[in-house]
Amino acid sequence: MTTQEKLVGYRRDADSHPPLDSPGYGSTALRHPTQPLTLLPHRLTEITGPLLGPGRVGALDHDLTRQHAGEPIGQRIVVYGRVLDGDGRPIPDSLVEIWQANAGGRYRHTGDRWPSPLDPNFDGVGRTLTDADGRYEFVTIKPGAYPWRNHDNAWRPAHIHFSLFGRSFTQRLVTQMYFPDDPLFGQDPIFNSVPEHARSRLISRFDLDRTQPEWALAFEFDIVLRGRDATPLEQSHG
Amino acid sequence: MAELATTPSQTVGPYLHIGLTWDDGPYVAPDGTPGAVWLRGQVFDGAGEVITDALVETWQADPDGRFDHPDDPRRSSGWRGFGRSDTRDGGYAIHTVLPGALPGQAPHIDVSVFARGLLHRVVTRVYFPEHTYVDDPVLASVPSERRDTLIATRTDDGYRFDVRIQGERETVFFDV
Numbered sequence: 001m002t003t004q005e006k007l008v009g010y011r012r013d014a015d016s017h018p019p020l021d022s023p024g025y026g027s028t029a030l031r032h033p034t035q036p037l038t039l040l041p042h043r044l045t046e047i048t049g050p051l052l053g054p055g056r057v058g059a060l061d062h063d064l065t066r067q068h069a070g071e072p073i074g075q076r077i078v079v080y081g082r083v084l085d086g087d088g089r090p091i092p093d094s095l096v097e098i099w100q101a102n103a104g105g106r107y108r109h110t111g112d113r114w115p116s117p118l119d120p121n122f123d124g125v126g127r128t129l130t131d132a133d134g135r136y137e138f139v140t141i142k143p144g145a146y147p148w149r150n151h152d153n154a155w156r157p158a159h160i161h162f163s164l165f166g167r168s169f170t171q172r173l174v175t176q177m178y179f180p181d182d183p184l185f186g187q188d189p190i191f192n193s194v195p196e197h198a199r200s201r202l203i204s205r206f207d208l209d210r211t212q213p214e215w216a217l218a219f220e221f222d223i224v225l226r227g228r229d230a231t232p233l234e235q236s237h238g
Numbered sequence: 239m240a241e242l243a244t245t246p247s248q249t250v251g252p253y254l255h256i257g258l259t260w261d262d263g264p265y266v267a268p269d270g271t272p273g274a275v276w277l278r279g280q281v282f283d284g285a286g287e288v289i290t291d292a293l294v295e296t297w298q299a300d301p302d303g304r305f306d307h308p309d310d311p312r313r314s315s316g317w318r319g320f321g322r323s324d325t326r327d328g329g330y331a332i333h334t335v336l337p338g339a340l341p342g343q344a345p346h347i348d349v350s351v352f353a354r355g356l357l358h359r360v361v362t363r364v365y366f367p368e369h370t371y372v373d374d375p376v377l378a379s380v381p382s383e384r385r386d387t388l389i390a391t392r393t394d395d396g397y398r399f400d401v402r403i404q405g406e407r408e409t410v411f412f413d414v
Contacts, residue, residue, distance in 0.1 A: 013244040018357035027355030030284035040412035048307035050320035099257025109253040176248040194246040224242045
Protein backbone atom coordinates (compact mmCIF):
# COMPACT_ATOMS: atom_id res chain seq x y z
CA MET A 1 0.00 0.00 0.00
CA THR A 2 1.23 3.44 -0.79
CA THR A 3 0.06 6.34 1.28
CA GLN A 4 0.66 10.01 0.87
CA GLU A 5 0.54 11.79 4.18
CA LYS A 6 0.77 15.45 4.80
CA LEU A 7 2.78 15.84 7.95
CA VAL A 8 3.08 19.23 9.55
CA GLY A 9 6.36 19.40 11.41
CA TYR A 10 7.53 21.81 14.08
CA ARG A 11 9.79 24.82 13.69
CA ARG A 12 13.35 24.37 14.86
CA ASP A 13 14.40 26.52 17.76
CA ALA A 14 18.04 25.78 18.54
CA ASP A 15 18.78 29.48 19.12
CA SER A 16 16.56 29.43 22.23
CA HIS A 17 18.46 26.70 24.03
CA PRO A 18 21.78 26.34 25.86
CA PRO A 19 24.65 24.60 24.09
CA LEU A 20 25.14 21.11 25.48
CA ASP A 21 28.83 21.91 25.88
CA SER A 22 28.75 24.77 28.41
CA PRO A 23 32.16 24.83 30.12
CA GLY A 24 30.99 27.03 33.02
CA TYR A 25 28.73 24.16 34.13
CA GLY A 26 31.28 21.48 34.95
CA SER A 27 28.97 18.47 34.61
CA THR A 28 28.53 19.13 30.89
CA ALA A 29 32.18 18.25 30.21
CA LEU A 30 31.71 14.49 29.94
CA ARG A 31 27.99 14.64 29.18
CA HIS A 32 27.75 16.37 25.83
CA PRO A 33 27.96 14.64 22.45
CA THR A 34 30.99 15.62 20.41
CA GLN A 35 29.67 14.36 17.06
CA PRO A 36 27.33 16.68 15.19
CA LEU A 37 23.63 15.93 15.62
CA THR A 38 21.91 14.26 12.67
CA LEU A 39 18.97 16.19 11.29
CA LEU A 40 15.73 14.25 11.86
CA PRO A 41 12.93 15.40 9.58
CA HIS A 42 9.65 15.14 11.48
CA ARG A 43 7.59 12.09 10.73
CA LEU A 44 4.69 10.48 12.52
CA THR A 45 6.68 9.49 15.62
CA GLU A 46 7.89 13.06 16.11
CA ILE A 47 4.61 14.90 15.50
CA THR A 48 2.67 12.65 17.86
CA GLY A 49 3.31 12.37 21.58
CA PRO A 50 1.86 11.04 24.80
CA LEU A 51 -1.50 12.51 25.79
CA LEU A 52 -1.35 11.88 29.51
CA GLY A 53 -4.73 12.38 31.02
CA PRO A 54 -6.43 13.07 34.33
CA GLY A 55 -5.50 9.65 35.71
CA ARG A 56 -2.03 11.04 36.32
CA VAL A 57 -3.14 13.86 38.60
CA GLY A 58 -4.59 13.69 42.13
CA ALA A 59 -6.95 16.28 43.62
CA LEU A 60 -4.24 18.05 45.67
CA ASP A 61 -1.29 17.51 43.37
CA HIS A 62 -1.34 21.16 42.28
CA ASP A 63 -1.23 22.48 45.87
CA LEU A 64 2.12 21.69 47.45
CA THR A 65 1.04 23.38 50.68
CA ARG A 66 -1.78 20.92 51.35
CA GLN A 67 -0.19 17.55 50.86
CA HIS A 68 0.52 16.91 54.56
CA ALA A 69 -1.26 17.26 57.88
CA GLY A 70 0.55 20.54 58.60
CA GLU A 71 1.60 23.48 56.49
CA PRO A 72 5.09 23.83 55.09
CA ILE A 73 7.34 26.61 56.34
CA GLY A 74 8.00 29.41 53.88
CA GLN A 75 6.47 32.14 51.78
CA ARG A 76 3.25 30.92 50.18
CA ILE A 77 3.14 31.67 46.45
CA VAL A 78 0.80 31.06 43.55
CA VAL A 79 2.66 30.12 40.37
CA TYR A 80 0.44 30.31 37.33
CA GLY A 81 0.57 30.89 33.62
CA ARG A 82 -0.29 29.49 30.24
CA VAL A 83 1.29 26.83 28.12
CA LEU A 84 1.28 28.03 24.52
CA ASP A 85 2.82 26.93 21.28
CA GLY A 86 5.06 29.15 19.21
CA ASP A 87 2.05 30.49 17.31
CA GLY A 88 0.36 31.64 20.50
CA ARG A 89 -2.14 28.82 20.54
CA PRO A 90 -2.96 27.44 24.00
CA ILE A 91 -2.04 23.83 24.66
CA PRO A 92 -4.98 22.30 26.55
CA ASP A 93 -5.19 19.16 28.70
CA SER A 94 -1.44 18.78 28.90
CA LEU A 95 0.51 17.44 31.86
CA VAL A 96 2.72 19.88 33.78
CA GLU A 97 5.07 18.42 36.40
CA ILE A 98 7.09 20.48 38.87
CA TRP A 99 9.64 19.77 41.58
CA GLN A 100 11.59 22.09 43.84
CA ALA A 101 13.59 22.60 47.05
CA ASN A 102 11.92 23.68 50.28
CA ALA A 103 12.19 27.16 51.79
CA GLY A 104 15.68 26.41 53.05
CA GLY A 105 16.90 25.20 49.67
CA ARG A 106 16.77 21.47 50.53
CA TYR A 107 15.25 18.82 48.26
CA ARG A 108 13.48 15.79 49.65
CA HIS A 109 15.97 13.55 47.89
CA THR A 110 18.42 11.08 49.36
CA GLY A 111 21.21 12.61 47.30
CA ASP A 112 20.79 16.10 48.74
CA ARG A 113 23.32 16.49 51.56
CA TRP A 114 23.04 20.25 52.00
CA PRO A 115 22.70 20.70 55.77
CA SER A 116 19.47 22.64 55.79
CA PRO A 117 16.54 20.89 57.42
CA LEU A 118 13.91 18.91 55.59
CA ASP A 119 10.38 20.14 56.14
CA PRO A 120 8.09 17.29 57.23
CA ASN A 121 5.19 19.08 55.57
CA PHE A 122 6.76 19.64 52.18
CA ASP A 123 7.60 17.18 49.42
CA GLY A 124 8.25 19.75 46.71
CA VAL A 125 6.45 17.82 43.96
CA GLY A 126 3.41 18.92 41.98
CA ARG A 127 1.38 17.95 38.92
CA THR A 128 -1.51 19.44 37.05
CA LEU A 129 -3.19 19.49 33.65
CA THR A 130 -3.62 22.66 31.64
CA ASP A 131 -7.24 23.72 31.14
CA ALA A 132 -8.98 24.37 27.82
CA ASP A 133 -7.15 27.71 27.51
CA GLY A 134 -3.75 26.24 28.35
CA ARG A 135 -3.79 27.66 31.87
CA TYR A 136 -2.16 26.03 34.86
CA GLU A 137 -1.82 27.03 38.51
CA PHE A 138 0.16 25.74 41.45
CA VAL A 139 0.20 26.81 45.07
CA THR A 140 3.55 26.23 46.73
CA ILE A 141 6.17 27.95 48.86
CA LYS A 142 9.06 29.94 47.48
CA PRO A 143 12.08 27.67 47.21
CA GLY A 144 15.36 28.71 48.82
CA ALA A 145 18.73 29.09 47.16
CA TYR A 146 21.32 26.40 47.89
CA PRO A 147 25.04 25.91 47.47
CA TRP A 148 26.55 23.42 45.04
CA ARG A 149 30.06 22.53 44.16
CA ASN A 150 30.35 23.66 40.57
CA HIS A 151 32.80 26.45 41.38
CA ASP A 152 34.04 28.30 44.44
CA ASN A 153 31.10 29.48 46.56
CA ALA A 154 28.54 28.51 43.92
CA TRP A 155 24.84 29.03 44.74
CA ARG A 156 21.85 28.12 42.64
CA PRO A 157 19.29 30.92 42.35
CA ALA A 158 15.87 29.93 43.65
CA HIS A 159 14.08 27.94 40.94
CA ILE A 160 11.26 25.51 40.25
CA HIS A 161 11.81 22.68 37.78
CA PHE A 162 9.09 22.37 35.11
CA SER A 163 8.39 19.40 32.82
CA LEU A 164 6.07 19.86 29.82
CA PHE A 165 4.81 17.40 27.23
CA GLY A 166 2.80 19.59 24.91
CA ARG A 167 1.11 17.64 22.13
CA SER A 168 4.07 15.98 20.47
CA PHE A 169 7.40 14.28 21.08
CA THR A 170 8.97 17.29 19.42
CA GLN A 171 7.51 19.73 21.95
CA ARG A 172 8.82 17.93 25.05
CA LEU A 173 10.57 20.42 27.32
CA VAL A 174 12.16 20.39 30.76
CA THR A 175 13.16 23.77 32.13
CA GLN A 176 13.54 25.84 35.30
CA MET A 177 11.52 28.87 36.37
CA TYR A 178 13.38 31.63 38.23
CA PHE A 179 12.23 34.61 40.28
CA PRO A 180 12.63 38.29 39.34
CA ASP A 181 15.77 40.21 40.29
CA ASP A 182 17.60 37.31 41.87
CA PRO A 183 21.08 38.53 42.93
CA LEU A 184 22.47 35.05 42.26
CA PHE A 185 21.87 35.13 38.49
CA GLY A 186 25.27 36.61 37.71
CA GLN A 187 27.25 33.68 39.07
CA ASP A 188 24.97 30.82 37.96
CA PRO A 189 26.30 28.93 34.94
CA ILE A 190 23.06 26.99 34.42
CA PHE A 191 20.93 30.12 34.03
CA ASN A 192 23.68 31.80 32.01
CA SER A 193 24.09 28.79 29.72
CA VAL A 194 21.02 30.10 27.89
CA PRO A 195 21.78 32.57 25.09
CA GLU A 196 21.59 36.05 26.56
CA HIS A 197 18.67 37.16 24.41
CA ALA A 198 16.57 34.25 25.71
CA ARG A 199 17.35 34.30 29.44
CA SER A 200 14.51 36.59 30.44
CA ARG A 201 12.04 33.93 29.23
CA LEU A 202 13.02 31.84 32.26
CA ILE A 203 12.16 34.53 34.80
CA SER A 204 8.66 34.67 36.23
CA ARG A 205 6.84 37.96 36.68
CA PHE A 206 5.61 39.17 40.06
CA ASP A 207 1.88 39.80 39.73
CA LEU A 208 0.26 41.91 42.44
CA ASP A 209 -3.17 41.40 40.88
CA ARG A 210 -3.02 37.66 41.39
CA THR A 211 -1.76 37.71 44.96
CA GLN A 212 -4.24 36.36 47.47
CA PRO A 213 -4.68 39.07 50.10
CA GLU A 214 -3.38 38.05 53.51
CA TRP A 215 -2.41 34.68 52.08
CA ALA A 216 -0.02 34.32 49.14
CA LEU A 217 2.17 36.21 46.67
CA ALA A 218 1.85 35.40 42.97
CA PHE A 219 4.22 34.85 40.07
CA GLU A 220 3.25 34.43 36.43
CA PHE A 221 5.25 32.13 34.17
CA ASP A 222 4.10 31.50 30.63
CA ILE A 223 5.74 28.63 28.81
CA VAL A 224 6.10 28.52 25.05
CA LEU A 225 6.64 25.22 23.29
CA ARG A 226 7.59 24.95 19.65
CA GLY A 227 5.21 26.11 16.97
CA ARG A 228 4.32 24.30 13.78
CA ASP A 229 5.78 24.79 10.36
CA ALA A 230 3.70 26.95 8.07
CA THR A 231 3.45 24.37 5.33
CA PRO A 232 3.08 20.62 5.42
CA LEU A 233 5.99 18.53 4.31
CA GLU A 234 4.95 16.17 1.58
CA GLN A 235 6.40 12.80 2.40
CA SER A 236 5.85 9.97 0.06
CA HIS A 237 5.63 6.58 1.61
CA GLY A 238 5.81 3.44 -0.40
CA MET B 239 -0.45 35.04 14.13
CA ALA B 240 2.66 36.38 15.84
CA GLU B 241 5.40 33.92 16.46
CA LEU B 242 6.41 33.46 20.08
CA ALA B 243 9.93 32.50 21.07
CA THR B 244 10.35 29.12 22.73
CA THR B 245 11.07 28.84 26.44
CA PRO B 246 14.69 27.67 26.81
CA SER B 247 15.58 24.23 28.12
CA GLN B 248 17.38 23.68 31.43
CA THR B 249 18.90 20.59 32.99
CA VAL B 250 16.77 18.23 35.08
CA GLY B 251 19.54 18.42 37.71
CA PRO B 252 20.44 15.67 40.17
CA TYR B 253 17.07 15.51 41.93
CA LEU B 254 14.85 14.67 38.96
CA HIS B 255 13.66 11.50 40.68
CA ILE B 256 11.29 13.30 43.02
CA GLY B 257 9.50 14.98 40.14
CA LEU B 258 9.73 12.77 37.10
CA THR B 259 9.38 9.16 38.18
CA TRP B 260 6.12 7.25 38.24
CA ASP B 261 5.48 3.81 39.71
CA ASP B 262 4.15 2.63 36.35
CA GLY B 263 6.64 4.69 34.33
CA PRO B 264 8.51 1.73 32.85
CA TYR B 265 5.31 -0.06 31.80
CA VAL B 266 4.42 0.95 28.28
CA ALA B 267 2.78 -2.48 28.23
CA PRO B 268 1.25 -3.79 31.48
CA ASP B 269 2.66 -6.85 33.19
CA GLY B 270 1.43 -10.01 31.54
CA THR B 271 0.98 -8.52 28.08
CA PRO B 272 1.52 -11.32 25.53
CA GLY B 273 4.75 -10.84 23.62
CA ALA B 274 6.05 -8.13 25.93
CA VAL B 275 9.79 -7.58 26.20
CA TRP B 276 12.14 -5.65 28.44
CA LEU B 277 14.17 -2.96 26.74
CA ARG B 278 17.15 -2.41 29.00
CA GLY B 279 20.36 -0.48 28.81
CA GLN B 280 22.86 1.79 30.45
CA VAL B 281 23.84 5.38 29.83
CA PHE B 282 27.56 6.17 29.71
CA ASP B 283 29.47 9.43 29.93
CA GLY B 284 32.58 10.43 28.03
CA ALA B 285 34.85 8.66 30.52
CA GLY B 286 32.92 5.41 30.07
CA GLU B 287 31.33 5.75 33.52
CA VAL B 288 27.73 4.68 34.01
CA ILE B 289 25.39 7.63 34.54
CA THR B 290 23.08 6.81 37.44
CA ASP B 291 21.15 10.07 37.51
CA ALA B 292 19.68 9.98 34.03
CA LEU B 293 16.06 9.60 32.94
CA VAL B 294 15.24 7.70 29.76
CA GLU B 295 11.88 8.32 28.08
CA THR B 296 10.50 6.30 25.18
CA TRP B 297 7.78 7.01 22.63
CA GLN B 298 6.61 4.41 20.15
CA ALA B 299 3.80 3.16 17.97
CA ASP B 300 1.67 0.17 18.90
CA PRO B 301 2.27 -3.24 17.26
CA ASP B 302 0.21 -2.09 14.26
CA GLY B 303 2.31 1.02 13.80
CA ARG B 304 -0.31 3.42 15.14
CA PHE B 305 -0.38 6.14 17.78
CA ASP B 306 -3.27 7.25 19.98
CA HIS B 307 -3.00 10.82 18.75
CA PRO B 308 -5.19 13.08 16.60
CA ASP B 309 -2.36 13.65 14.11
CA ASP B 310 -2.22 9.94 13.28
CA PRO B 311 -4.79 9.32 10.53
CA ARG B 312 -4.92 5.66 11.55
CA ARG B 313 -5.28 6.52 15.20
CA SER B 314 -5.34 3.70 17.74
CA SER B 315 -7.25 3.96 20.98
CA GLY B 316 -5.90 3.59 24.48
CA TRP B 317 -2.28 3.00 23.52
CA ARG B 318 -0.04 4.91 25.96
CA GLY B 319 3.10 4.43 23.92
CA PHE B 320 5.18 6.29 26.49
CA GLY B 321 7.66 4.97 29.02
CA ARG B 322 10.09 6.52 31.46
CA SER B 323 12.72 4.94 33.64
CA ASP B 324 15.51 6.45 35.69
CA THR B 325 18.94 4.85 35.95
CA ARG B 326 19.58 4.89 39.70
CA ASP B 327 20.09 1.12 39.72
CA GLY B 328 22.74 1.37 37.04
CA GLY B 329 20.50 1.18 34.01
CA TYR B 330 17.02 1.78 32.70
CA ALA B 331 14.32 -0.79 31.94
CA ILE B 332 11.18 -0.34 29.83
CA HIS B 333 8.52 -3.05 29.59
CA THR B 334 6.90 -2.86 26.19
CA VAL B 335 5.86 -4.63 23.02
CA LEU B 336 7.63 -4.16 19.73
CA PRO B 337 6.28 -1.29 17.66
CA GLY B 338 4.96 -2.03 14.21
CA ALA B 339 6.49 -0.55 11.11
CA LEU B 340 5.32 2.91 10.12
CA PRO B 341 4.64 3.86 6.54
CA GLY B 342 8.08 3.95 4.93
CA GLN B 343 9.97 3.35 8.15
CA ALA B 344 11.30 0.32 10.00
CA PRO B 345 9.97 -0.28 13.52
CA HIS B 346 11.63 2.11 15.94
CA ILE B 347 11.30 3.80 19.32
CA ASP B 348 12.12 7.48 19.84
CA VAL B 349 14.21 8.02 22.97
CA SER B 350 14.91 11.12 25.06
CA VAL B 351 17.69 11.13 27.63
CA PHE B 352 17.75 13.71 30.42
CA ALA B 353 20.42 14.04 33.12
CA ARG B 354 22.35 16.35 35.35
CA GLY B 355 24.91 17.93 33.04
CA LEU B 356 22.58 17.77 30.03
CA LEU B 357 21.19 21.26 29.52
CA HIS B 358 18.78 19.92 26.93
CA ARG B 359 17.59 16.37 26.34
CA VAL B 360 19.41 14.32 23.75
CA VAL B 361 17.28 12.31 21.32
CA THR B 362 18.05 9.03 19.67
CA ARG B 363 16.18 6.07 18.15
CA VAL B 364 16.13 2.37 18.90
CA TYR B 365 15.87 -0.02 15.95
CA PHE B 366 15.64 -3.81 16.15
CA PRO B 367 18.03 -6.38 14.69
CA GLU B 368 15.27 -8.56 13.17
CA HIS B 369 14.30 -5.95 10.65
CA THR B 370 16.06 -4.89 7.53
CA TYR B 371 16.86 -1.26 7.17
CA VAL B 372 17.58 -0.73 3.54
CA ASP B 373 14.55 1.44 3.11
CA ASP B 374 14.51 3.29 6.42
CA PRO B 375 15.20 6.95 5.63
CA VAL B 376 16.49 7.82 9.08
CA LEU B 377 19.01 5.00 9.26
CA ALA B 378 20.02 5.78 5.70
CA SER B 379 20.83 9.33 6.79
CA VAL B 380 23.33 8.10 9.39
CA PRO B 381 26.93 7.30 8.42
CA SER B 382 27.13 3.53 8.00
CA GLU B 383 29.96 3.14 10.49
CA ARG B 384 27.80 4.67 13.24
CA ARG B 385 24.51 2.96 12.34
CA ASP B 386 24.94 0.11 14.80
CA THR B 387 24.73 2.58 17.72
CA LEU B 388 21.00 2.74 16.90
CA ILE B 389 20.34 -0.99 16.77
CA ALA B 390 19.40 -2.88 19.91
CA THR B 391 20.78 -6.34 20.60
CA ARG B 392 18.75 -9.38 21.60
CA THR B 393 18.81 -10.56 25.23
CA ASP B 394 17.11 -13.33 27.22
CA ASP B 395 14.10 -11.19 28.08
CA GLY B 396 14.09 -8.65 25.29
CA TYR B 397 16.63 -6.17 24.00
CA ARG B 398 19.58 -4.13 25.13
CA PHE B 399 20.21 -0.58 23.97
CA ASP B 400 23.03 1.38 25.58
CA VAL B 401 23.45 5.11 25.17
CA ARG B 402 26.94 6.56 24.97
CA ILE B 403 26.63 10.30 25.43
CA GLN B 404 30.20 11.04 24.38
CA GLY B 405 33.39 9.40 23.19
CA GLU B 406 34.18 6.11 21.56
CA ARG B 407 31.16 4.66 19.77
CA GLU B 408 29.16 7.74 20.69
CA THR B 409 25.47 7.14 20.04
CA VAL B 410 23.97 8.93 17.08
CA PHE B 411 21.82 11.77 18.41
CA PHE B 412 19.26 13.63 16.38
CA ASP B 413 18.43 17.26 15.91
CA VAL B 414 14.66 17.10 16.19
